[in-house]
Amino acid sequence: MFFHYFCKNFRQDYIDRMDKINKIIFIIFLLIPFLGISQVDIKISIDNQNDSVFYFCKYRGAKNVVIDTLKLENGIIHYKNKTKLPEGIYLLTNDKNYQMIEVLVGKKQKFSVSINDLEDLNSAKAKNAKETDIYYRLMAKVRETDANIKALKSEKEFYPENQMKIDSLRKDLEKFEESLKIKRKDAFINLVINSIKYRLIENYWDDFPLDDARILTFPMIDNKLETYFNNLPVDAETINSEIDKLIVKTGDCTEVRDYLLWFFYVKYFNPNYMNLDDVYIHLVREYFLKLDMKNVSKSVVNMMEERANYLENLKLGAKIPEIGNLYSIESQYVAVVFYDKSCQKCAKEGRILEEIRTRHPEMTIYPVEISSTNIKNLMSLYDIQTTPMIYLLDNQKNIIAKRLKAEQVEQFIKKE
Numbered sequence: 001m002f003f004h005y006f007c008k009n010f011r012q013d014y015i016d017r018m019d020k021i022n023k024i025i026f027i028i029f030l031l032i033p034f035l036g037i038s039q040v041d042i043k044i045s046i047d048n049q050n051d052s053v054f055y056f057c058k059y060r061g062a063k064n065v066v067i068d069t070l071k072l073e074n075g076i077i078h079y080k081n082k083t084k085l086p087e088g089i090y091l092l093t094n095d096k097n098y099q100m101i102e103v104l105v106g107k108k109q110k111f112s113v114s115i116n117d118l119e120d121l122n123s124a125k126a127k128n129a130k131e132t133d134i135y136y137r138l139m140a141k142v143r144e145t146d147a148n149i150k151a152l153k154s155e156k157e158f159y160p161e162n163q164m165k166i167d168s169l170r171k172d173l174e175k176f177e178e179s180l181k182i183k184r185k186d187a188f189i190n191l192v193i194n195s196i197k198y199r200l201i202e203n204y205w206d207d208f209p210l211d212d213a214r215i216l217t218f219p220m221i222d223n224k225l226e227t228y229f230n231n232l233p234v235d236a237e238t239i240n241s242e243i244d245k246l247i248v249k250t251g252d253c254t255e256v257r258d259y260l261l262w263f264f265y266v267k268y269f270n271p272n273y274m275n276l277d278d279v280y281i282h283l284v285r286e287y288f289l290k291l292d293m294k295n296v297s298k299s300v301v302n303m304m305e306e307r308a309n310y311l312e313n314l315k316l317g318a319k320i321p322e323i324g325n326l327y328s329i330e331s332q333y334v335a336v337v338f339y340d341k342s343c344q345k346c347a348k349e350g351r352i353l354e355e356i357r358t359r360h361p362e363m364t365i366y367p368v369e370i371s372s373t374n375i376k377n378l379m380s381l382y383d384i385q386t387t388p389m390i391y392l393l394d395n396q397k398n399i400i401a402k403r404l405k406a407e408q409v410e411q412f413i414k415k416e
Contacts, residue, residue, distance in 0.1 A: 088217025106131035236278035331364035352406035
C-alpha cells in the first residue's frame with residue numbers, strides 16, 4: 001500500500017517537473033530569434049562626406065578611446081552593438097583623427113542622427129532620441145553665446161557697458177538651458193545641462209554631481225578642474241583643503257574619486273610653483289596610502305611614499321641633504337646644479353650661471369654630474385625628474401628656491 005502511494009506521488013511530481021521544464025524550453029525557443037538583436041543601433045549621416053573609415057570613441061575625461069571602427073555604406077555610418085552602451089557623450093572621428101561630431105547616448109539607443117554642416121550644430125537632428133536632439137540644440141546655443149561673449153570681452157576695455165550685455169547673454173543662456181531639461185530627473189541630458197552652466201568661483205561646483213560616474217563620459221570635468229584649481233591661491237594648504245572637499249563630494253562613487261585623485265596626482269607631481277610639494281605629499285599620505293584603488297599596486301604605492309618622504313626633506317627652507325663637500329663651502333649663495341655632460345641644455349644653462357656669477361661673486365656654483373653609478377641615488381634623494389636641476393641655497397645650505405631655470409637664479413639673489 002505504501003509502495004503504491006509512493007509511486008503515485010513520484011509519478012505526479014515527475015509530471016509536474018516535466019511541465020515546468022517544457023515551459024522553460026518553450027520560452028527559450030521563443031526568445032532565440034531575439035537573442036541576436038542589437039541593443040544599440042545608431043545611424044549617422046553627414047552631408048558631403050568623402051571619408052570612408054570612421055572611429056566611434058568614448059570619452060574618459062578629456063581623453064577619448066576608440067571602441068569600434070565604422071565604414072560609410074550607402075551614405076550611412078552605422079554603429080551596432082548587442083550590449084547597451086553606458087550613458088554618455090561619444091565621439092565620431094575620421095581616419096585623420098578629425099573630431100567630426102559628438103553623439104549623446106542616453107536611455108534610448110536606437111536612433112539616427114543627420115547633419116548638413118559639421119560647423120553648424122543647428123543643422124544636426126536626432127530622430128527617435130529626444131535627449132540626443134536636445135544636446136545638439138544645447139551645444140549650438142552654447143557655442144553661439146560663447147562666441148558673442150568673447151567678442152564683447154575683447155572690446156570691454158573701450159566699452160565697459162559690454163559687461164551688462166555679457167551678463168544678459170549668460171542669463172538668457174541659463175533660461176534656455178533650464179527650458180531644455182526633461183522631467184525624468186536622472187536623465188543624462190539634465191546632468192549635462194547642470195555641468196556646463198556658467199558658475200562663479202564661490203559656487204563653482206553647484207549642481208555638478210561628482211557622485212555620478214557619468215560625468216567622466218565627456219571632457220567637461222577636466223576643464224572645470226583646471227579652471228578652478230588654476231584660480232586658487234598658490235598655497236598648498238588651500239589647495240589640499242579644496243581637494244578634500246571635492247573628494248567628499250564623490251560619496252560612494254569610487255570611479256570619480258579615483259579619477260580626481262589621479263588628475264591631482266599628475267597636476268601636482270611637478271607643480272608650476274615650487275612651494276606646492278605639500279600637495280603631492282598630502283595626496284600620497286591621505287589617499288593613495290589609505291585607499292583601496294583599482295590598478296594601483298603595492299609597489300607603485302611604495303614608490304609614491306618614498307618620493308613623498310624625500311620631498312619632505314626638500315621643502316623650501318629645509319636644509320638640503322649633504323652631497324660631497326657641499327656643507328664645507330662658505331658662500332652667501334650656492335647654486336647646486338645637477339647635470340648630464342651629454343645634455344646640451346645643461347651646457348647652455350651652465351654658461352648662463354657663469355655669467356650670473358660674474359655679476360654676483362657672492363654666489364658659488366656647485367656642479368653635480370649625474371652618471372650611471374650615482375643616478376639612482378641622486379634622482380630619488382634630490383627628486384631629479386630632468387636635467388639640469390638647479391637648487392639655490394643660502395649660506396646655511398637651506399633651500400631658497402628649486403627647479404629653477406638658470407636665468408631665474410639672479411631674480412632670487414636680488415630678492416634675498
